[in-house]
Amino acid sequence: MSEPKSTxxxxxxxxxxxxxxxxxxxxxxxxxxxxxxxxxxxxxxYPKLVPKGSGxxxxxxxxxxxxxxxxxxxxxxxxxxxxxxxxxxTANLLQVLSQLNNLASGxxxxxxxxxxxxxxxxxxxxxxxxxxxxxxxxxxxxxxxxANGLGDLVKSFGGSKGNSADIVGAxxxxxxxxxxxxxxxxxTYQFGxxxxxxxxxxxxxxxxxxxxxxFQHYSFVQLxxxxxxxxxxxxxxxxxxKIYTVDTFSQGGIYMAAAYVxxxxxxxxxTTRRMRDFSSFGPSxxxxxxxxxxxxTFTDLVSQSSNMFAGTMGGTKIEVTQDVSDFIRNATSGAxxxxxxxxxxxxxxxxRNPATAGPGQVLSTQAAQGGATVSLSNNNPVSFxxxx
Numbered sequence: 096m097s098e099p100k101s102t103x104x105x106x107x108x109x110x111x112x113x114x115x116x117x118x119x120x121x122x123x124x125x126x127x128x129x130x131x132x133x134x135x136x137x138x139x140x141y142p143k144l145v146p147k148g149s150g151x152x153x154x155x156x157x158x159x160x161x162x163x164x165x166x167x168x169x170x171x172x173x174x175x176x177x178x179x180x181x182x183x184x185t186a187n188l189l190q191v192l193s194q195l196n197n198l199a200s201g202x203x204x205x206x207x208x209x210x211x212x213x214x215x216x217x218x219x220x221x222x223x224x225x226x227x228x229x230x231x232x233x234x235x236x237x238x239x240x241x242a243n244g245l246g247d248l249v250k251s252f253g254g255s256k257g258n259s260a261d262i263v264g265a266x267x268x269x270x271x272x273x274x275x276x277x278x279x280x281x282x283t284y285q286f287g288x289x290x291x292x293x294x295x296x297x298x299x300x301x302x303x304x305x306x307x308x309x310f311q312h313y314s315f316v317q318l319x320x321x322x323x324x325x326x327x328x329x330x331x332x333x334x335x336x337k338i339y340t341v342d343t344f345s346q347g348g349i350y351m352a353a354a355y356v357x358x359x360x361x362x363x364x365x366t367t368r369r370m371r372d373f374s375s376f377g378p379s380x381x382x383x384x385x386x387x388x389x390x391x392t393f394t395d396l397v398s399q400s401s402n403m404f405a406g407t408m409g410g411t412k413i414e415v416t417q418d419v420s421d422f423i424r425n426a427t428s429g430a431x432x433x434x435x436x437x438x439x440x441x442x443x444x445x446x447r448n449p450a451t452a453g454p455g456q457v458l459s460t461q462a463a464q465g466g467a468t469v470s471l472s473n474n475n476p477v478s479f480x481x482x483x
Contacts, residue, residue, distance in 0.1 A: 107142050116376025117314035120144040127328040138329030146217040153221045159301045159308045170224040175340040177213035214418035223298045238287040291395040300387040310376045323356045350406040352415045358392035
């Protein structure tokens, strides 16, 4: 097989040569695509890391992060990595069509939908969760906002004509003031939101005990760094850093349905040296400290709710990520229609007999050239354009 001629293609070969001895990944050249259509002319080939073997990066059991003692009772974070595939507009549109499909077929609607269109990269990480003294295990911060109350209702009596609202309010005040020295309305509030949850884990990786382990530590740090940087695919487009599902698979533990890495920090412990002793693993020279101190902060992409928290209590775990590629492929091929550049045809075609469908029931959904039409009844079409 000939070496790729592009600059980045050559870089892919360089990555594979430098990391020949790592157990986690290999590099491939990729191009900008849309629904299986190669759009390489619109961008430049870019490097993509793909898993070797199972794709599991098991820090807990295969790396040196402890000095002595059993780690059997140390909690483990099981991290599943995903890559965003489509923009939010496309993902939301497809989810609406999917939910209309559920409604038409008599299925329940999803309370959360699949908020993020993402497919698994093949990488997953087993990380030690060293929750010690004073580690924050729960932190709920809610906000409530002022709602319209009785005072606003009184003001609304006057509409938009003159100061009649003030007159009404004054009249009520006079009456109330005859029986009480203080008058006024109590404000009411409505729930706003729960702040996004953050989880920070920190663990060491010791590089002076075993050479092979030290190179795997180095490879893990490089891999996780690479996956959490954006990848530019053209002058105007890029793939965001990866997103993650975080789970301890233990009751009373942690479940984050979708999270991103808001901070990834690797500190040097001891002296950092320029080492040439790793040539048998691929690189002629690397910079490596006596030990790494790795710190990762995961931040929710969806605020916590009791529905999600139930997953840590033995209940069903809410999923908010879904790979919609299959949905698109199924909807845009064969009898259901086909895809051509700049045009969706028959993304969904859900039919019910108009003679038997009741009011408000879905009769059909269709995405055709220039737009999509969703008919909730024969005389109540809802249209939204896909293409000008």
